Amino acid sequence: MTGLLNVNNLSVDFKTDSGKIKAIEDVSFQVKPGETVCIVGESGSGKSVTSLAIMRLLEFENGEISNGEILFKEEDLARKTQDEMSNIRGNDISIIFQEPMTALNPVFTIGRQLMEGIQHHQKVSKQDAEKKAKELLGLVGINDIEDRMYQYPHELSGGMRQRVMIAIALACDPKLLIADEPTTALDVTIESQILTLLNELKEKTNMSIILITHDMGVAAEIADKIVVMYAGKIVEQGSVYQLFDEPTHPYTKGLLKSIPQDKGPRLKRLYSIQGTIPSLTQLPKGCRFHPRCEFATEKCLQEEPPLLKANEREVACWNYEDVIKKEVKQT
Numbered sequence: 571m572t573g574l575l576n577v578n579n580l581s582v583d584f585k586t587d588s589g590k591i592k593a594i595e596d597v598s599f600q601v602k603p604g605e606t607v608c609i610v611g612e613s614g615s616g617k618s619v620t621s622l623a624i625m626r627l628l629e630f631e632n633g634e635i636s637n638g639e640i641l642f643k644e645e646d647l648a649r650k651t652q653d654e655m656s657n658i659r660g661n662d663i664s665i666i667f668q669e670p671m672t673a674l675n676p677v678f679t680i681g682r683q684l685m686e687g688i689q690h691h692q693k694v695s696k697q698d699a700e701k702k703a704k705e706l707l708g709l710v711g712i713n714d715i716e717d718r719m720y721q722y723p724h725e726l727s728g729g730m731r732q733r734v735m736i737a738i739a740l741a742c743d744p745k746l747l748i749a750d751e752p753t754t755a756l757d758v759t760i761e762s763q764i765l766t767l768l769n770e771l772k773e774k775t776n777m778s779i780i781l782i783t784h785d786m787g788v789a790a791e792i793a794d795k796i797v798v799m800y801a802g803k804i805v806e807q808g809s810v811y812q813l814f815d816e817p818t819h820p821y822t823k824g825l826l827k828s829i830p831q832d833k834g835p836r837l838k839r840l841y842s843i844q845g846t847i848p849s850l851t852q853l854p855k856g857c858r859f860h861p862r863c864e865f866a867t868e869k870c871l872q873e874e875p876p877l878l879k880a881n882e883r884e885v886a887c888w889n890y891e892d893v894i895k896k897e898v899k900q901t
Contacts, residue, residue, distance in 0.1 A: 573600035573641075574778050575624070575746060580638035580648075582623050584631075591850050593619045593633065594802045596877075599795075601746065606772060606779040608793035608810075610786060610825065614847045615799040617782045618668075621748045623648075624780075625665055626655045642746070661691045664739035665748040666732075673735060674723040680707075680734055681719030684741060691742045706737040710767060729760035733767070740771065748780045753788060765791050787829045790814060798822050801848055801858040808883030818885045820863045857888070865889050 580597040583590040594616040601607045609617045622628050624640055626647055640647040642663065647655065659665075667673035675683060684703035688694060694702070700719075707715045710733040723731055732752060739747055749768065753761040769792055772779055783789055789796050790810065797807040798821065806819040817823045824843040845862040848854055856873055860866040869888050877886045 572644075574603045574605075574643065575601040575780075576639075576641040577620075577624070578639045578641065580620070580623060580640065581636045582619055582628060582633055583636045584633045586632075588851075590636075592636070592802065593850060594623070594799075597638070597799075597804055598877075599797050599804070599807060601778045601780060603745075603778055604772065604776045605794045606769075606781060606792050607795045607797060608781045608783060608789035609797045609799060610783055610789050611799040612784055612847050614801070614850075616802040617784075617799055618750055619802075620799070621665065621750055621780065621782055624748065625659055625663065626650065626652070657691075660687050660739075660744075661742045662744055663746045663748065664742070664744040666735050666739050666750065666752045668751045668754055674731060676723055679720050679722055680726070684719075684734070684738055687738060687741045702741070703737075706740060707734070709740070709771070710734075710737045711763075712737075729763065732760075732764055736764075736767065736771075740775075743775065744777060746778045746780070748782070750782045751784070752781075753783075761788070762791075768792060785829075786825045790829075798825070801853060802850060803858065803886070804877060804884070805859065805887070806883070806885045812883050818883070818890050819859075819887050820865055820889075821859050824862075857886075 578598050580594065581592060582594045583592050597616070597620060599607065609620060611617055619628070619633070622631070622633070623635055624647065628634060629652070635648045638648065647658070681700065681703055684706060685696070685699040688699040688702050689696070704715050704719065707718055712718055712730065712733055726734065753764050765788065768779060771777070781789070781792055793810040795807065795809055796813045798805050798819065800821050806813065806822045813822060814826065817826055827841040828843065830840060843862055848858060848861070854861055855871065857863070857866070857870045857875055860870040863870065867888065873888070875886045875888045875891070877884050878891065
């Protein structure tokens with residue numbers, strides 16, 4: 571099945587005073603129509619940079635796409651001008667930023683911010699834009715719509731602001747919605763409501779979703795496919811069932827073990843992966859994860875593993891090279 575979005579061998583550089591830094595390298599994945607793909611990993615793994623590259627917002631942050639292509643409906647976004655992208659952003663592709671209080675404009679009412687995108691992209695009257703804005707607020711579960719339209723962001727709770735951000739993102743019926751850690755600042759009850767809302771909206775509109783998160787528990791609730799990133803590269807990807815039932819890469823296993831458990835001793839210490847993600851200016855030789863990996867071999871210290879593919883899953887780990895090769899032979 572042809573993907574709605576096909577990211578192929580994408581690399582991104584950032585310009586610094588000491589030279590260029592490669593933030594992500596050879597990233598490839600596909601998003602099918604109506605599919606939810608979760609990109610997971612710790613802070614600094616390249617998740618948000620990947621989303622900014624898709625939206626072509628990197629240029630505003632001193633970044634550039636140095637290699638690869640971003641095919642959206644078979645058109646390469648990496649080759650489009652910013653004027654062309656302005657017609658795509660908020661229209662065909664929308665994004666929910668991580669912190670709604672900073673993403674929303676504090677000096678404009680909620681209604682005005684909702685109506686702005688509708689009028690810009692759909693060229694409708696103010697009355698029609700206002701009607702659509704109220705429908706969107708109702709769609710995302712906001713009550714007292716008439717009052718909310720004239721309120722400012724600081725007058726709403728964190729959960730309400732996040733729902734407004736989702737409404738703005740849905741204003742022009744996008745085919746692809748990118749949600750950059752949309753539940754990070756919310757308590758667990760509101761988090762569950764937002765994830766349920768995203769699932770319901772996907773079912774109603776058949777839009778595709780890229781959800782960026784560091785929490786594998788969140789990915790379990792919403793994902794069809796999971797892409798695991800570490801230090802700017804993909805280390806494993808596959809269906810949510812594959813990664814949860816048979817995780818392959820040691821980093822994926824570590825992320826899964828870090829999920830808080832409802833069962834077992836209440837005072838049991840929460841598992842954490844030892845060490846920290848490396849600086850992009852001081853990447854280790856060989857496998858980027860080997861300084862933190864209990865299974866690292868001499869080969870891991872010297873050679874970087876390729877991303878091996880088999881049965882719709884991919885893994886970059888020397889310890890599982892033979893396993894992957896056997897799966898390839900069986901197919």
